[in-house]
Amino acid sequence: MSNEFYYQFIKPDPSLDSFVENIGMFHNPSDTAKEVVVMPDGRVDLFFMRFGPDDPFNIFLIGLETAPEQRAILPGTIAFVVSFRPIAVEYILKTSIADLLNTARILPDDFWNVTTDDLKDLETFNQRISQIVTELLPETIDERKRKLFDLIYSSNGEMSVKELSEQTGWSSRQINRYFNQQFGLSLKAYSTILRFRASLAHIAEGKLFPELNFTDQTHFIKEIKKFSGVPPKELSKNKNDRFILLSILKQK
Incomplete structure (x- = not known):
């Protein structure tokens, strides 16, 4: 072993x-x-x-x-x-x-x-x-919440709060109250994390430019550094296999 x-x-x-x-x-x-x-x-x-x-x-x-x-x-x-x-x-x-x-x-x-x-x-x-x-497993689930999370995940966090509100029939104010009370952050903040995570899959493939809806390359680098601590180029090198989440993506 x-x-x-x-x-x-x-x-x-x-x-x-x-x-x-x-x-x-x-x-x-x-x-x-x-x-x-x-x-x-x-x-x-x-x-x-x-x-x-x-x-x-x-x-x-x-x-x-x-x-x-x-x-x-x-x-x-x-x-x-x-x-x-x-x-x-x-x-x-x-x-x-x-x-x-x-x-x-x-x-x-x-x-x-x-x-x-x-x-x-x-x-x-x-x-x-x-x-x-x-x-x-619950017998019933609030369909607004189920649909909300389905949309957040399928869009990699790129749908706006307004779009999500319209598609779920749940007001933006109610959605943000739910997120803050349940998870401790806003829906927008959570969506930004999901966009970062989706970008990791691209970085794992060696793509060091934004594939998702970032304003520009500078915005992309700033966001990657915010959540990983390093710019995309250093993250992709993954020295000593220390970014485990990235390592898992590279294995797929």
Whole structure:
């Protein structure tokens, strides 16, 4: 078995796709810390993390992020993660994350009754989480919210609040109130994050000029640097594989 840092992410069952984007894990079996840069990606992450073979798993929920953050994944760390689409916050997690912008909430050790037996490997974890989320699927969903998120994702965050309001039959004021109360930021701010994330796929292909609706090259560079900490050219080099999100895109 390799002694290097590794990660793996898989897509959930299609029946869960409206709420769960992917399920994954990472492990640092080496004796040195892995330096990474976490970038905003518009997802809400539920982590089950252990820092050593004899340590218990800690469970925490990470809210939306609006800026890059450098982190060190310590030797021996293993983590399993569920990456949710924001609509899952209300319908699956049944909470608000407005107070978790750029931060996290520690959850009880018995959250969802996930045990160490469920955390043996990614396939076991995936099966357990899929079972839990399936049981939590709501009977009904506010169709305005479902349509809103479908449009935001399908347009890579490029539709204006006005357009989204018109197509969902939900006023701009109500939409922004929902976003601020539920997620801690405006719809426009969230859409900007999704546009950045969509641009990462282009940068992963070596395209260092805007493919999406940026004003010009200067605007593009400024936006990429805002969310990654570096300009597009440096980001594309991904020195030491530290931009994990970009690395995953390059693998696809």
